[in-house]
Amino acid sequence: MSAILHVGPSERASAWQAEFRHALPEVEFRCWPEIGDARDIRYLVAWTLSPQLIAALPRLEVLFSIGAGIDQLDLSLVPEHVRIVRMIEPGITTTMAQYVAASVLALHRDLPFYIEAQRRGGWTQLPTLLCEERSVGVMGLGELGRAALTMLAPLGFRLRGWNRSPRRIEGAECFSGAGELDAFLGGTDILVCLLPLTDETRGILSRDLFDRLPHGARLVNAARGGHLVEDDLLAALDEGRIASAMLDVSQVEPLPQDHPFRTDPRILVTPHVAGVTRIETAVHALIDNLRRDLAGQALPGEVDRTRGY
Structure with a gap:
């Protein structure tokens, strides 16, 4: 008998x-x-692990992550022979793409400014740009990044993408590797981070990166809190380097009540709801992968441990 826990x-x-x-x-x-x-x-199939859990499963062969990422898993607990598979399912992909589109539009139309104006009783209008007058750059062109660009395409933004390795996406100007990062950032008005969290990408959203964006750029982070150096974002906002930000993730979750992000009018915060694993759809992705494994086929979402995703 085979069983899944x-x-x-x-x-x-x-x-x-x-x-x-x-x-x-x-x-x-x-x-x-x-x-x-x-x-x-x-x-x-799990979100997090414990030594007791892994020790109880002597014949474990495959670990399925509940989410699209694996950074929440302590891989040091997982024996080398156990394969690790990320969740790739329509619910996560669609909700993430919708969140990115909503966030980009919110920052494009200056919602943080108008929400704060409403709170204090103001009635001030900012200049309005058309979508085609702004560029949106997505960092991370995996399943989620490609879906986000597809969702954004009908809105008319000038679309750009950056990835560690080369990608070709219709309708988007694509950049890759460290050598093309400056060119990507220099032409990006609204930056969207959808990178996997690895040792290489931890802290990538920092002062150094913000200084390479156009002055007054906007930021959306829907990936992981570990990508963002939070104090650097606050400094960039104070200096006008970054005009506003939409953050779905933070270093500590839930976000502490006294955290400055909670009260900063230039930042919109959501409680890690961008990409949601839906009960109704994720189970079919899981069953499909199990059928593939039983048939000796490759598993979509299988992780390369050397790359961290």
Whole structure:
């Protein structure tokens, strides 16, 4: 018998267990901590890990992340032979693309300024630009970055993208590698970070990067809080280097009540809701990957540990 162990909320566990019984009965769906015979468990689906969890699964072969990233997982706990797979499913992709489009439009139309004006009773109008008069640059051209550019395309922005390795995306000017980063940043009015969080990208949204953007650029970070040097953003806002920002993630989550981001009128904050793993759709992506593994096929989203994504 092959079994998959789910670690997470009971609502999701119940829904997915029922779907497995119907769609993939040859793989028994079990819910932590009721693991049954641990020797049956070849697959694990979880958001985070503990030493006790990994130690309880001597025959684990594949770890599925609940989310699109893996930085929340302590990979030092995972034996080298265990394959790690990111979640790629329509719910995450669509909600992230919609969030990016909404955020870009909010910053393009100066919503932080107008929200603060409403709060203090002001009635001041700023000059209005057309979308085609601004450029939007997306850092990270994986599944989510490509979907974001596709969602933005009908709005008319001049689209740009940057990735560690070369990409070609219709309708967007693409840049790659450290050698082309300056050219990408120098022509980007609204910067969107959708990079994976790795040792190379941690802290990339810093004073050094902000200084290479056009004066008064806007920032959207919907990737991970670890990408942003928070004090550098506050300084860039004070200096006018950055005009406004939309942040879905932070170094510490939930964002502390006394954190300056909570009260800064130039920053709009959301509680890590940009890309959402939907119970109704993610289970089908998981089942599809299990079928692939049982058939000896490659798994979409499988992580290269040497690259960190």
